[in-house]
Amino acid sequence: MTTHQSAAVRVDAMLRDLRTLVEVESPSRDPGALDRSARAVAALVEDRLGGRAVLVTGEAGPHVHWSGGGRPRVLVLGHHDTVFPLGTVRRRPFRVKDGRATGPGVFDMLGGLVQAVHGLASLADLSGVEVLVTADEEIGSGTSRALIEERARACGAVLVCEGAAEDGGLKTGRKGCGTFEVLVRGRASHAGLEPEAGVNALVEAAHQVLEIAALSRPELGTTVTPTVAAAGTSDNVVPAAATVSVDVRVGSAAERERVESAFAALTPRLPGAEIVVRGAVGRPPMPESASAGLFALARKVLPGITGRAVGGGSDGNFTGALGVPTLDGLGAVGGGAHADHEYLLVDAMAERANLIAGLVREIRRSTGG
Template sequence: MTLRKTAQVSVDAMIEDLRTLVEVESPSRDLDALATSAKTVAAVIESRLGGEAVLIGSEAGPHVHWSAGGAPRVLVLGHHDTVFPLGTLERRPFAVADGHVTGPGVFDMLGGLVQAVHGLASLEDLSGVEILVTADEEVGSRSSRALIEERALACGAVLVLEGAADGGALKTGRKGCGTYQVSIAGRASHAGLEPAAGVNALIEAAHQVLDIAALGRAEAGTTVTPTVASAGTLDNVVPAEATVIVDVRVESAAETERVEAAFAALAPHLDEAEITVQGAIGRPPMPESASAELFAVARRLLPGLEGKAVGGGSDGNFTAALGVPTLDGLGAVGGGAHADHEYVVIDAMAERANLVAGLVRAIRAA
């Protein structure tokens, strides 16, 4: 493969590429939008790095894979799906003002993708480097997990382009995370004439919420948080059905096993009520040990750089769980992920691009 001639990082060029990606909206699960977004991502990669970016179809939309050739050494990992529905761009267009870039997806995580591509373009030799940009990270990475794990094992080191932690810190550890749905089946009856003839699914749900919330262990870093509940149909009907959605975050494999066993063991409090539990802790914890080696390299490249363990999950959880050295939070410096005030700090863009380039150079030289 012939790569494009090395060039210095240009912030103006990065901003223009970021505009290009943001203005092609890419909400998760919208297959038409994601197909267009994948083609746009591929075009940006090819324009800056040369070669061919291959689209890999999946039920969640196309993933984008680019390889410089040679023996695999480092996987640069990102995603092009965002949480914002079509039409968000019209309400909140791409903008550059007051030292910030704003627009849907700039921080999570199109800004990091652009920075990485431009950082790589500054290197003379990219042999062994691969880029994988997936289409379903925001919705659990079910279609991309096997591919991510395959390429991570082949490469042996992973740089994740998710946005930086507060203050520009890298993400050196992540909690495992998952979602459970607890469904309760009761029996309807007239709430005034014969309430005792029914089995009140809402009351059962209340018992379950208390049982579930008690599974959290702050001292172990485990949070178990009921987040959404629904029950009932009319105000004079004993509810026959209820549903509780639960967010779970864990720091260790032991806590993963404990929480999963506890959900499997949930039992009804009311006679004749029935409970069905769906879900799992889909992203395993990313221990700080997985990032230690690469973080030490990053600190040599950028003295004073901080690292933080965070509660949110990413595709780096999967690669770290395989034992592959993984460093996360290498993307944009900014904030407001998934929110209307999402932004990227312009003054940090070149530094982060150069950090990715320096890490790739160091990994290849090891």
């Protein structure tokens, strides 16, 4: 069991720690950068909470796991990878001005990590608490999903430190999401001399795009959106290949099954064309039922806090889909995720840190200690 000298939440200390993490930089798919970032996160956790943070090796980069000992009862979940390439911090350095902290990753989700750690540091007894900070959330959590699900089942409650909703509210549900890629194979020929000898992959892709877009069921929370297409090599050649990328969001497991089955059943319209489909709804929907109990506790800790379901995905999708109570959006209040204008509202930092601490207290009280 980890006990330590508790410390009141201080915004100046949180900002110093946030600067440290931002300046390390942690782009997904850069194992070297993620190793440095994981070590910085581990050092922060150990410094603020005591004990030892373990680096869990992953193909994408190290994940950071810390336990306060005792019977596991709550998992505080986040990620340290960001979407910005190395060097972004030179162009857009960490700054605090006019009540906003800016810099790559402050909102998604380094600010949430710092707030969670400082909130936990305000508790003298950290038994039953685990912290897991993964290295690959931004690229689908392929190397961390099994670990996330294992620790979620063991703990029985999950607090996800992703950024808050637009109004500062919590995220009580999430759509399932995934990306599909449709590869069309045709046959090249001269577009002027003998176009009939070719099989036009671009025309075939156009047929498929219309069929794919028709899979949307907005009334059921399902959106199927072709987003990127490429075809052809020259303006006088019948294209032999085309690719179409498709963003998919679903509101239920049944819709996930329907859409995945529809992609698997796509068939060519043009004689001689071939279709290969890759992808899946990689993050299952997080139902609002998964957050109901924890959201009630959050409103007990912070009366008036709001919550709503959102379309974006997070690692909370995995834990909520397991039926493990999960509450998301507990991180930074701000906006501009993945964009140059990303920001965090400084005035909300202490309140969010204290919300994490209060939720941990309530969860432990409700589970017998």
